[in-house]
Amino acid sequence: MSIASSNGSYHSDSSSTPDVTAASRVETRPDRNTQNGREPNIQPPSEELKDDMVDAVRTLLLGVGEDPEREGLLKTPKRVAEAMRFLTGGYNQSLEELVNGAIFDEGHNEMVLVRDINFFSLCEHHMLPFVGKAHVAYIPNQKVVGLSKLARVVEMYARRLQVQERLTRQIAEAVQTILEPKGVAVVMEGTHMCMVMRGVQKPGSWTVTSAMVGVFQEDQKTREEFLNLIRHQPSFF
Ligand SMILES: [Zn+2]
Numbered sequence: 001m002s003i004a005s006s007n008g009s010y011h012s013d014s015s016s017t018p019d020v021t022a023a024s025r026v027e028t029r030p031d032r033n034t035q036n037g038r039e040p041n042i043q044p045p046s047e048e049l050k051d052d053m054v055d056a057v058r059t060l061l062l063g064v065g066e067d068p069e070r071e072g073l074l075k076t077p078k079r080v081a082e083a084m085r086f087l088t089g090g091y092n093q094s095l096e097e098l099v100n101g102a103i104f105d106e107g108h109n110e111m112v113l114v115r116d117i118n119f120f121s122l123c124e125h126h127m128l129p130f131v132g133k134a135h136v137a138y139i140p141n142q143k144v145v146g147l148s149k150l151a152r153v154v155e156m157y158a159r160r161l162q163v164q165e166r167l168t169r170q171i172a173e174a175v176q177t178i179l180e181p182k183g184v185a186v187v188m189e190g191t192h193m194c195m196v197m198r199g200v201q202k203p204g205s206w207t208v209t210s211a212m213v214g215v216f217q218e219d220q221k222t223r224e225e226f227l228n229l230i231r232h233q234p235s236f237f
Contacts, residue, residue, distance in 0.1 A: 053085075056077075057076065057077035061077070087159060088122070090155070093159075095174050098149065098153065098156055103144070104144050105142055106142070106144045109182075110139065110140075111137055111138070111225065111229075113229055114135070114137075114150045115135045116133050117134040117136065119134050119188070120159075121162045121164075122160075123161070124161035124162055128192070129192075130162075130164060130190045132191055133189050134154045135186070136175065137184070137185045137229075138181040139181055139182040139183045139214075140181050141179070141180055144179070150175070157170045157171055164188055167188065171186045171188075171211070172211035172212070183216040184212075185211070186211045187227075187230060188209050189206055190207050192207060
């Protein structure tokens with residue numbers, strides 16, 4: 001068994017050519033929910049749209065009764081547009097590029113768990129942050145992936161407009177796709193600003209979601225082992 005804990009800072013290892021062609025695809029749910037079965041029209045963000053985004057933020061400022069011309073707000077539209085692009089940078093990444101070269105045939109067949117991966121996402125209903133921790137485990141079928149890559153998979157999907165349920169499922173399916181392991185388990189604990197700061201205004205409320213694939217779904221003992229391991233509080237420092 002291997003357990004790792006992550007504080008969300010990763011090495012930046014470069015990727016070039018995709019290397020997961022052999023991995024068979026699991027049956028994935030649609031990346032995003034769609035209207036009447038229509039494919040979502042997702043375009044890579046163009047440079048021209050940047051100016052439109054800045055104008056839109058200016059309109060937002062006017063809409064909340066502010067004066068976009070006052071000194072403190074002069075550069076705000078540009079900053080907000082740039083921040084939004086950063087926070088949704090996961091749209092410009094792909095799983096194939098992300099794991100490239102980091103899959104190893106170790107013959108390891110025991111549970112690998114990376115706990116406490118910080119995630120920062122935006123809910124697609126309000127575009128307000130939801131943040132928390134993800135725990136990702138899998139039981140390899142010979143193949144393992146570099147531990148930091150699990151954190152990167154979480155980050156890639158988190159940096160898109162999301163709902164926590166789909167985010168959790170996408171991470172599990174991604175690990176299933178790249179490694180074809182015996183099972184994958186993902187638990188995410190998040191607090192949603194749209195619940196905390198508005199709406200029901202319940203600070204301190206947490207949402208827990210889980211996605212279990214393979215042996216974690218079929219075998220209660222394996223699932224319990226995982227759940228026990230993420231309950232235990234480590235103290236390293
Ligand atoms: Zn929301």
